[in-house]
Amino acid sequence: MTENTQQQNPAPTTELPTQYAPAEVEGALYERWVDRGYFTADANSEKEPYTIVIPPPNVTGALHLGHAFQVTLMDALTRRKRMQGYETLWLPGMDHAGIATQNKVEQQLAEEGKSRQDLGREAFTDRVWQWKDEYGGRILGQLRRLGAGLDWSRERFTMDEGLSKAVQTIFKNLYDDGLIYRAERIINWCPRCLTAISDIEVDYQDDDGELVSLKYGEGDETVVVATTRVETMLGDTAVAVHPDDERYAHLIGKRIKLPLTDRTIPVVADTHVDPEFGTGAVKVTPAHDPNDFAIGQRHDLESMTIMDERGVITVHGPFQGLDRFEARSAIVAALREQGRVVAEKRPYVHSVGHCSRCKTTVEPRLSLQWWVKVDTLAQAAGDAVRDGRVALHPKDMEKRYFDWVDNLNDWCISRQLWWGHRIPVWYGPNGEVVCVGPDDPIPGTEAEGWTQDEDVLDTWFSSGLWPFSTLGWPEKTPDLEKFYSTDVLVTGHDIIFFWVVRMMMFGLYAMEDQVPFKTVALTGLVRDEFGKKMSKSNPNAVDPLDWMDAYGSDAVRFTLATGANPGADVPIGEDWVKASRNFANKIWNATRFALMNGATVEGPLPAPEAMTATDRWILSRLNKTVAEVDAFYDDFQFAKLSDALYHFAWDEVFDWYVELSKTTFFEGGEQAKVSGRVLGEVLDVTLRLLHPIVPFVTETLWTTLTGGETLVIAEWPKDSGFRDAAAESEIETLQQVITEVRRFRADQGLQPGQRVPARLVLDGTALAPHEAAIRQLLRLQPEGDAFSATATLPVGGAQVALDLSGTIDVAAERKRLAKDLAAAEKEKAQATGKLGNEGFLAKAPDAVVDKIRGRLAKADEDIARIQEQLERLPQA
Secondary structure, three states, X not given: OOEOOOOOOOOOXXXXXXXXXXXXXXXXXXXXXXXXXXXXXXXXXXXXXXXXXXXXXXXXXXXXXXXXXXXXXXXXXXXXXXXXXXXXEEEOEEEOOHHHHHHHHHHHHHHOOOOHHHHOHHHHHHHHHHHHHHHOOHHHHHHHHHOOOOOHHHOEEOOOHHHHHXXXXXXXXHHHOOOEEEEEEEEEEEOOOOEEEOHHHXXXXXXXXXXXXXXXXXXXXXXXXXXOOHHHHHHOOEEEEOOOOHHHOOOOOOEEEOOOOOOEXXXXXXXXXXXXXXXXXXXXXXXXXXXXXXXXXXXXOOOOOOEOOOOEEOOOOOOOOOEHHHHHHHHHHHHHHOOOEEEEEEEEEEEEEEEOOOOOEOEEEEEEEEEEOOHHHHHHHHHHHHOOOOEEEOHHHHHHHHHHHOOOOOEEOEEOOOOOOXXXXXXXXXXXXXXXXXXXXXXXXXXXXXXXXXXXXXXHHHHOOHHHHOOOOOOOOHHHHHHOOEEEEEEEHHHHHHHHHHHHHHHHHHOOOOOOEEEEEEEOXXXXXXXXXXXXXXXXXXXXXXXXXXXXXXXXXXXXXXXOOOOOOEEEOHHHHHHHHHHHHHHHHHHHHHHHOOOOOOOOOOOHHHOOHHHHHHHHHHHHHHHHHHHHHHOOOHHHHHHHHHHHHHHHHHHHHHHHHHHHHHHOOHHHHHHHHHHHHHHHHHHHHHOOOOHHHXXXXXXXXXXXXXXXXXXXXXXXXXXXXXXXXXXXXXXXXXXXXXXXXXXXXXXXXXXXEXXXXXXXXXXXXXXXXXXXXXXEEEOOOOOOOOEEEEEOOEEEEEOOOOOOOHHHXXXXXXXXXXXXXXXXXXXXXXXOOHHHHHHXXXXXXXXXXXXXXXXXXXXXXXXXXXXXOOOO
């Protein structure tokens, strides 16, 4: 009753081990998938393409839960599309991670007592390649362990030959179009990494600092300025005030003495200054502050760099050679001695930028760097989302995207490193500047006075080309023609600015307005079970490989998928992984039972009229589940689809259908054969639906059940439209009866396996054919000659009369229930008293009042339940 094409071998088997052992299955199974080429895409195929490129992990990286989370979602998407008949490409690769990788090798050299300068640039680069070959890329092996269905034949690296050509090509094109330029501007400088970093590589946090107010000038011509970076006063070249501030009107255009120096600096009028903030006067250090740099540009001020690349003061005088923070204290002391300190506030909490990699305090610094002019590129990236060519999911992420892309500053793309794509610009002996494309000759030799720019490109520059450079661009390759634009980008919302915007800008530019991807599915961050961020420095950090070793890869994958609500953070704890392991075991044990009791996929499904109501019910529910899962996939609702599959498989298939059908299987005959075929169909489809999330256990079970080659390329189930509302209503009533009687038995203190004499009155209901199943599931034995009903339960139009005499101690049970009733009545009285106290209601917070109302409602429910139980007890 579902649209399936069986992919069979003539000899399915009923043999399964008694227990599922993931460690004995997963590794060999994955290598079989790879060796048989199931994940290898064919660019010449006539099938409709479906493409995802993996966000390239750093070559220095190891698998963490964040990787495992996104990889699980991408694998689920691509496995499903492959089963739906798409020519599916999921392309793997790694990022060269310029700063991180260079730091790794420099640390290695330091252990040998060497530096990169000792080796020289060429030898150092060779050493990094050696490190990459020896240590880099272990994360790719870990992705295999997770079951990632990547096309390993197309693995790429951002420094490989093809991608390097793409980088050089787009640099040349942008340069020729006037979109790349070199200029001296304020950049974010890391004194530890010794390189410029972009705005989005700066993490801001509130630090305890100091706010010091200083007096500049002499006599009547003095100005008080406040600063958190006193050391930068050595580079001040002006004081700025608002042109309409009458307090300083007499000083505008004059020069005042700068303390601790032999210089005087002008007082300039600038509308940037807020006269209501502080004293209304600000010190201007154009070489060490972006706002001051802008003021300096407007007033043609000198820019004085006062410290070197390591943050050491270079200005001649008593502070030369001091670290910036040492100089800060020394300069404050010297100013205090001269009576120049008007006020000091410590601690003064303010936002300070830190390098996202090493956490060093970033230093704004005037530097000659290479830049991408982003205005037109950013406009195109914004328009692609506005006009619907690219969809952000969830949609509420669009505001964050537009806030960023519509206010994007020019991008500093040069880095002062040796590992990376070297900027393809050459400088000649007479001031010539030549940008060289990949097929262009170098303009001259070193002996002729030609030198290449020393800097390399920001790692995000090459990553921005990832969706099309990995497919062969700038060449017009079959892969590029077949698989671009890609379909979905799955990535964290935390790098929407780092990476997504870059790819949008470069993809639209290089590919003539073709978007790099049609949908961006943004995920949250993985957190611990208490919602706290996981960190290597905290004890809550988890190595997913440990959980895979203990519980299997499927358990880790299913746990991650069940928490994947679009854009929301994902809490995860080990107990949840254990629960997912239990789910895998449940699937295993239920399928094993089914195989031992005649479940089969051989032959066509019997006609509905040959089936029991239970058979028709489960097939109706199966088709609804197929439709529901498809809708959730299309909306990237992984948590909801996982939950739907969990409850359908565990609750409806294994706990209800299998249990309700046991009497049919035990009785044998033609009806058992019909139900065996239905059970085989249900398991076949259920395993297909589960496969993209839990591929290993489903593959093992499905090939055993069907004799098919593999689930990887089996057909994805389709909703046939079969529905049976009458069967669903009938089984719903049956479930209601069983659930209600089970609850009553538990309330009476009966053990689950304890048999009780019962009379079932089912005449005139649809439940008559289910009497055997009801008695089996409820442990109800036939009424004997001495049967005397002590409790009668009317439910679902039927009556279940029970004889509990001799099964429970009635007096003891009445005593227990009376005690519970008294406790509930006491709770009700206390809650009622508080809610009737006007003084309490006037003072208590709303949350407290709501909590007490909840207690009252719960007490009322308990009283009603206990009284009902007492009424149902037989008379002593």
